[in-house]
Structures are given as structure tokens and as C-alpha cells.
Amino acid sequence: MPPFLGLKIFSDVDLSSIIPLIDWKMYFCAWDLRPSQYTETHKNLENDSHELLKEIIDKKLLRAAAVVGFFEVQRIGDSLLVLDNDAKEVAKLHFLRQQKANENGIYLSIADFFNPREKDFIGLFATTAGLGTKEAEQKFIKDNDDYSAIMLGLLADRLAEALTEKLHRDILDGVGIRAAPGYPASPDHTEKATIWKLLSPEKIGISLTENYVMNPTASECGYFAANPGSRYFKLGKIGEDQLADYARRKGMDVKEISNFIF
Numbered sequence: 001m002p003p004f005l006g007l008k009i010f011s012d013v014d015l016s017s018i019i020p021l022i023d024w025k026m027y028f029c030a031w032d033l034r035p036s037q038y039t040e041t042h043k044n045l046e047n048d049s050h051e052l053l054k055e056i057i058d059k060k061l062l063r064a065a066a067v068v069g070f071f072e073v074q075r076i077g078d079s080l081l082v083l084d085n086d087a088k089e090v091a092k093l094h095f096l097r098q099q100k101a102n103e104n105g106i107y108l109s110i111a112d113f114f115n116p117r118e119k120d121f122i123g124l125f126a127t128t129a130g131l132g133t134k135e136a137e138q139k140f141i142k143d144n145d146d147y148s149a150i151m152l153g154l155l156a157d158r159l160a161e162a163l164t165e166k167l168h169r170d171i172l173d174g175v176g177i178r179a180a181p182g183y184p185a186s187p188d189h190t191e192k193a194t195i196w197k198l199l200s201p202e203k204i205g206i207s208l209t210e211n212y213v214m215n216p217t218a219s220e221c222g223y224f225a226a227n228p229g230s231r232y233f234k235l236g237k238i239g240e241d242q243l244a245d246y247a248r249r250k251g252m253d254v255k256e257i258s259n260f261i262f
Helices: 024-030 040-058 133-142 146-172 189-199 240-250 254-258
Strands: 006-013 063-076 079-083 089-094 120-131 177-179 219-225
Touching: 024 040, 024 146, 040 146, 063 146, 063 189, 089 189, 089 240, 120 146, 120 189, 133 146, 146 219, 189 219, 240 254
Parallel strands: none
Antiparallel strands: 006 063, 063 079, 063 120, 079 089, 120 219, 177 219
8 A cells, every 4th residue: 555645845955854865876977076086186076065965955046845646547458546535546557568678578667566456556656855955056146256156056956866766755754766757767858747746746846847857957757666576677778669659659740759859
């Protein structure tokens, strides 16, 4: 059973509670620094970043928020029908499948992590730690401090990821996986529109452009699959036959959908 059904909004999340979950390896990569080699440059950057994080908290330069929803679903092939409290379909989530077998000879899809024979549930999330980013960056730039402006934007990205990690741990004890449209297991960005329909992240200050770009950019959205057997994987190359079937399921033109799968 899901921890709850429907939506929960987490407003003005305490940034100090998510700082310990920052992925510093990814942060270093964003600066083109190899995380496997911790040099004096890494140390100086990390020290500067912690100083800026303190300033961010003290001066309330950034705000973080999230919305999480759990919904009943019925799996139909590689799609999930999202159901309301009356078991009526309110949306569909669509997934793609590997066309090259993994090391166990299996062709994985995120859909595999949901029960094909009876109703299951899925978690959806939208998180941001970028509220206030634009204003803070502009102030740093005005003060000729481009270094801090860049650092702030990259820290906001990592804080958004850390917030998603915290929610995964707090709500589901870290069980299962969290996947996101536009990432290796689910490369179609257009699925964000369905997440938007179900969660209404505008309520916490995140918007979605017609090209499926989130604003603030330090935002994440995606799925919680709480199946203990779920795992992360890379989809790989998609054949024309599967792409045609996927476009049909979504009611979109093949050429149109191709523009948003990467």
C-alpha cells in the first residue's frame, strides 16, 4: 500500500535538512573537476561552496519546495492507467522498453516494476530548490561576483536533487527507484506534461514550458517505483517499430515525439 493517496505539498523546506544529502561528486563534475581525484582545487571549491550555502540560509537567498502524489494505477503493457478514487482513468503514463537485453537476458521497462495482474500504485514528485535563484544571481552579477553567481546556480541544482533524495528516504524509506522523464530509463521529456496534469507543480512555483523545460531550472520531476525489485537501467537505442508504437500510444506523430526523446 502507498504511504498515502493524493497530493502532499512541502512548502519552504528547511535547506539545512537537505545539505547533508548533496552529491558532491556530481557537483564537482559540473565544474569539470574529476571527482575521483580530490585536489587542492576541489578542497577550495568545497570550502567556498559551504560558505555560500551558509549565506544562502542566513540571507534566505533560495527556497525549496516539493509536491508528491501517490495514485492507483493499472498496468496495460508498457503503459500505466492512472485511476481516481472511483477507479476511473484520469491519465496515462507511457514507458519505453530496452531493445538490447541486459546481462540477465532481460529487456527492461519501468512498467515492469508495476503489477500487471492487479492494481498497484505509483508515486510522482516535483521538487525545486531554485526559488529565488534568478534574483540572487543577478545581485551577484551586479556586484561583479560571477563566481558566486555560477556557484549558486550549481548548488541549487544539487539541492533540488538532495530534496528528492530526502523525500524518497522519508516517505518510502529509500525503497525502490526514482526515475525522471529525460533520463536514461525514461528518455521522453513529453511525459512531464502528465506529471504536471496530476501534480500541478505551479502551486509550489515550478512552471513547464511548451518544450518541457522546467523553471526554475533547479527543479526535478519524476516517478517513485516502490517495488523492492526495481532497479536503474539505461534504455539504449530505440528501434523505429517501438517508436511508432510509442507514438501511437501517446497519440502523437512519430517525428514530433522523436524531438523530445534524448
